[in-house]
Amino acid sequence: MDNMNLNKHISGQFNTELDAVRNNVLAMGGLVEQQLGDALTALHQQDQDLARKVVETDLQVNGMEVSIDEECTRIIAKRQPAASDLRLILMISKTVTDLERMGDVAERLVRMVLNNTSRPQPLLVSLESMGRQCIKMLHDALDAFARMDVEAAVQLYHDDDKIDQLYEGIIRQLMTYMMEDPRTIPQVMEVLWAARALERIGDRCQHISDYIIYCVKGKDVRHTKVSDPNAI
Template identity: 65%
Template sequence: MDNMNLNKHISGQFNAELDDIRNRVLAMGGLVERQLEQALDAISNLDAELAQSVIQGDHKVNGMEVSIDEECARIIAKRQPAASDLRLVLAISKTITDLERIGDACVKIAKVALDKRLKKQQPLLVSLDSMGRHATRFLHGTLDALARMDADAAFELHKEDAKLDKEYEATIRQLMTYMMEDPRSIPEVFDVLWATRAVERVGDRCQNICEYIIYYVKGKDVRHVSYEEMEKDLNL
């Protein structure tokens, strides 16, 4: 908790509760990061066993979201936190929702890996793999910024979503071209499109988490704000 520069309280129990939800959200983030890595490995190698493992592991992510959210609600009701403490609890409550959605995206990617027809269309997976690795780095950086509650890092990472979006658009164009050149590939292309969209959504969720970090540290809601306005308002 020292890394987050949290205020110490008269109640040692309150400090312990804040420490606990911080550690639990970081553990959830670590689980989701592994899920994403494994889902991408599954689709890259068309590993049905690994894909099933990702799908079955989603219940752990869901369970962590529910338990952490319940603890956040309990803290608000019991402790009635104010100022930075309230922002922390709210930021964590919002973060776990986005982490759970990333978990859902991992399941979508893993389900595509179960399509045996893709074995004949390996070239379709090249751009998806590159984009997926970018999303993995984005998520890793976001979780690192969350662990340190680093607003500067969160601001820089926030820009990664625009880069990922450009990769997404380029991948979509490639897939459309491939489909027009070989209409027989349409079913497989649609599967890969489904997975590509899921990867793009991971970037959106990471961007949201970066905004929650900035909200906690700076006390500013930067949703729907341009980078120029964000940089000016936050003195970053």
């Protein structure tokens, strides 16, 4: 972390603990990224075996969230961190919550496969395209987290705008399907939920960008629109 002073602690063990918990967050994020990719593939190919694998992975993601939160609590109780170190621990606790909820989205997506309900293929193609953009945004968010890169964090705001535009396009497409054939309404509503869940992944990645800015700059930028890292 170039912008932090983690190498200046008197206790080398404290450095080790902080590095370990940060690495665990990145490992959890990588697992969620894979989980989302597998979920989209399973949905597109209607692959029930892969869908069941995603459900199993979600249990692992849940366990990692609990483990990391417990480690954060232990560090706070034992080390009583202050300033940038405390912000880092708070950031990690919030980040794993957002990651776990992204994993829940993947698990819910594959329930559509396991329910074995037919859906118009063009709708699934649009959903997969949006989903791949969400995965890229998550990858970029994890990279910004690893480097504590404020400029990369600000870029995530622009990426979220692109995902919002894709979401609006899918909504228009879904409305057209329902108007042309009301019999498709139950299937379309399920796809609508999936699109909304993917749009929320973009929002959660933006949350991670907020946490990065807070950790590095010490400023809470939630509920604001940051466009210039130099203005923070």
